Amino acid sequence: MHVSRFDLNLFVVFDAIYTEGSLTRAARVLNLTQPAVSHALGRLRDRLDDPLFVRQGARMVPTVRARAMISPVRHALGGFQRCLSEEGGFDASEAERTFVLGLRDGLEGRLLPALMSQFMDEAPGIRLQSLTVSRRQMATELASGRLDLACDVMLALPEAIEHQAVLSGPLVVMMRESHPLAAGLDLPAYLAAQHVLVSSRREGPGLEDFGLARQGYRRHIRLRCQHYQAAISTVQQTDLLLTMPATLAGQLDRQGLILKAFPGDLPGLEMHLYWHRDQSADPGHSWLRQRVLALLKEQQKQLIVNNE
DNA sequence: GTCAGTATTGGCTGAACCAC
DNA sequence: GTGGTTCAGCCAATACTGAC
Incomplete structure (x- = not known):
């Protein structure tokens, strides 16, 4: 089918549905009613002879054809947008x-x-x-x-x-001010201590654990949690240690806590x-x-x- | 089974286009 | 200018799906 016979606005609708995963949300983004988007999708389906999106529960999931189309479509739409915007800029x-x-x-x-x-x-x-x-x-x-x-x-x-x-920086170790290792932290003491690991994954070592393992060391993870805030609150109330990039530690509320340089020989993050x-x-x-x-x-x- | 959220369909309207 | 045709978008009704 030649592009001159094709309503290019349908690609805008296609992109919105792909991005939102929903005709309703796509309609909101495009400032149209939901049936208007449904009709547009119907025309696109008709012209391309492919369902493009199939309903899976609450989501509209793209077909293989839609997944293959999205990258070139977005590339083309980006080009059109740049043609329309003054000096190719963004206000x-x-x-x-x-x-x-x-x-x-x-x-x-x-x-x-x-x-x-x-x-x-x-x-x-x-x-x-x-x-x-x-x-x-x-x-x-x-x-x-x-x-x-x-x-x-x-x-x-x-x-x-x-x-x-x-961002780059060394690893640091966070502990409470009254921690027994506050006076001095070396590698054997670090390895003997108990630790908090912040990770969004269910299992597996942290990035610093990979480095330690390469050197034949292993530390004792006592608590695994998803958020630094929870980890820091725990470190404030216990003798657990929290190892983290200095790039993140600088931004956090560290009341009652101190930072020590990481005692081992690991590259920063x-x-x-x-x-x-x-x-x-x-x-x-x-x-x-x-x-x-x-x-x-x-x-x-x-x-x-x-x-x- | 009921309800809420969402997609689809049908009928209608208005704008755009074209031939006369 | 007028009338016919096409098409996008709207509203309303209906169908579908998942949660409770």
């Missing part, structure tokens, strides 16, 4: 858009308050959504457009996922910002990326100053 003061960020616990507290305080007046129509995405799903989520940016440790991801190092290359040319995405990068760069600078 944050006028834009109405929701950006989805994949942030692990700890980074949320570091990034979101500073980002939102900038956006409140400067970009009143910009909304942010932060969620935890498993590392296994990250590339898929970025490629589908359900996720705009993600920040995590260095990962082996497909070539289509671009990344940039944003380097955090990277990830996005799909299809998004690279999107002015809105580029604007957000630059803001996040600038913010994290500033925080990295402050971290270095504080450590000096």
